[in-house]
Amino acid sequence: MGLLAYGADGYGDELLAGAWVTVQLAVFAYALAAVLGTLMAILTLKPRGVRWAVGRVYASVATGVPSLLVIFLLYYGGTEIVHALLVPFGVDERPSISPFWAAVAALAFVYTPYLADLLRGAIHNVPKGQLEAAEALSVPRRQIWLGVLLPQALRIAYPGFVNIWVVLLKDTALVSLAGLTDLIAAAKVASGSTREPFLFYGVVVVFFVLFAAATIRLANRHARRLDRGVRPSEA
Amino acid sequence: MSFDFALAWDSMPALLNGAWMTVLITASVMAVGAVLGFGMCLVRMSRNRVLAAVGAAYVAVFRGAPSIVLLYLVYAGLPQLSIVRDTPLWVLFASPLFCAILGLGLNHSAYVVEILRGALSAVPPGPVEAALALGLSPRLVFLKVRLPIAVRYGLKAYQNEVLIFLKSTVAVGAVTIADLTGAANEIFSMTYDPFTPLVTAGAMYWAMTNSLRLAFEALDRRLNRHLAAGVPDSRPATARRADPGSALFRRLRRSPAKPAE
């Protein structure tokens, strides 16, 4: 157990630093995907037109390709991509992209359409009367979205959102292959130099299982709060 | 930022080689997952408390762990056990391909257990009771009534899982196997062209996931042809809904099934 100690003798500090990278990565990527997914859901609400078609092509690509491939693409080619995006605005710069932010962007790119589709489905499932009632009360459009439709849709989409969170969390494990020193990379170094793979990979498994369980628990408690006054019996 | 068609063409053989490895691994893992998943599902659903707990632990560990960790565990961990190191098993575990298939298979099978278990418990008791009342043996009732209905219920969830794990096979790079992503990476490191090999490989992955999806949908239509047009779909919601990503595209193909004559 001394191998897990904090400091020079053990690998505790390395593992902890790796876990912190993993957590940050997952949280940033998920938050970005949630924001972009919400926008995408609203923009592609009607199943026809240009926006819908563009959204579909994007979703098809993002869900049909491994996230590691996208991570590599943004890591190796991110500088070029950002440069190409900035040139039309008269900015001729080539910012360097860190592996961490390449991974955040890549995971967000992949998971945005999943969340968008969940939310779009949920918006369609909010009873039509809600929109009509708000319109009849002449609530401004922005407030209809923020105050009436999105909160109810979020409640409906919540379980799906939690599922995607767990999938994304486990997907972050691949970033070590792109050279990021996350938890997996730390465990690999530790097990390689100590020849104790069971110990260190075991710690990683326990971390992922417990962290996912803890966040699900937290989410469920939050979901019950969201459900208050709607369906008291439904968790 | 440009796509080099000449390079893409020249990389084809190497990429196709990698793609073949990805297909091989995917097919093998599906086979391993089906066998292990079915077996462990019976264990998980056993009336024996100890067996059921073993099944639950199996699912919790192998489903909760990222597959890349399972790969490392099988590849680096198991050869340390004397039962592996000092027996002919060593030959198997010295092969990265075997380890990759086993590691991914463990992960995939844990999902199969949960999908199958959910589907089996969603089968309504009525048809099962009717079969029992006709004097059929419980084994036959399970194999010919409960399981076929469950397979139809679980197919969508299974499709989602297979598509997700096909994409997660990129993890085999961790145990030195050159799959499609590995091949693209290799070409990048030789040419320093960040786009061409990765985009080409991405297109190949896209073609694979979508062919697999179409195959599953054809199977689904075939198995569920008993759901006639205009008849309410009585399957549980989980059986009808695929993952959000593919649900987008499924909407397009939902043409009404023709009623059988």
Add this chain to the structure above:
Amino acid sequence: MGLAFQTDLGLDARLRHRAAIEIRGLRKRYGAQEVLRGVTLTVERGEKIVLCGPSGSGKSTLIRCINGLERHDGGTIAVNGVDLDADGRGVQDVRREVGMVFQHFNLFPHMTILENCTFAPRHALGLSPAKAAERAMHHLARVRIADQAGKYPAQLSGGQQQRVAIARALCMDPKIMLFDEPTSALDPEMVSEVLQVMEELAAQGMTMLCVTHEMGFARHVADRCVFLDHGEIVEQADAERFFAAPESERLRAFLNQMLR
């Protein structure tokens, strides 16, 4: 458990009674709740019995015990002289003699109508596919649905599905038919087509035990009506007396409720 012992008992029972079903002191509980408290009922061969009673009175449980879908906790059941003991021995033999029709039809959704009917004869009786199909078409014609044999259950109406379910049971050549509220899940306009098939079956001499609230059917067909309440048989009489001159207060109250 010697086989000879069981056979002897069966023979003995056969000689003593020629009853199709003989139930004595049947008890069944779910946890603390006692659903059947000592039911004794004999069904003679060829007899048609209608079982009725308020919901929760135990009538469904009673007939589900007869073919072992529920295990009883006490008392005895013998079907055609074969004992069905509480730990489930004899259940396969009994099930081959007894056909059952359910409230919700319970057809196999993934099989065609024909496959629904041939499945059990092929696998439980070992008939060849051709022979089983021939038998199935005979019974499907009997319930006037032979033209739908290639369809799937979901493509039929409720009444049609229930007639298929009856044909499916008949394909096993049962000596006894149990009906568990066969018309209560049907739309009103479909009730009569099912009842008609049941009446024809009765006219052909089938032994029948029906849980139903169809009073017309009871009057027409039943040799005997049995009123069950709180897990006990409260009253039984021929149909005429049962409806016209109920003796117990509980049956009077029940009939009043039904007729309202």
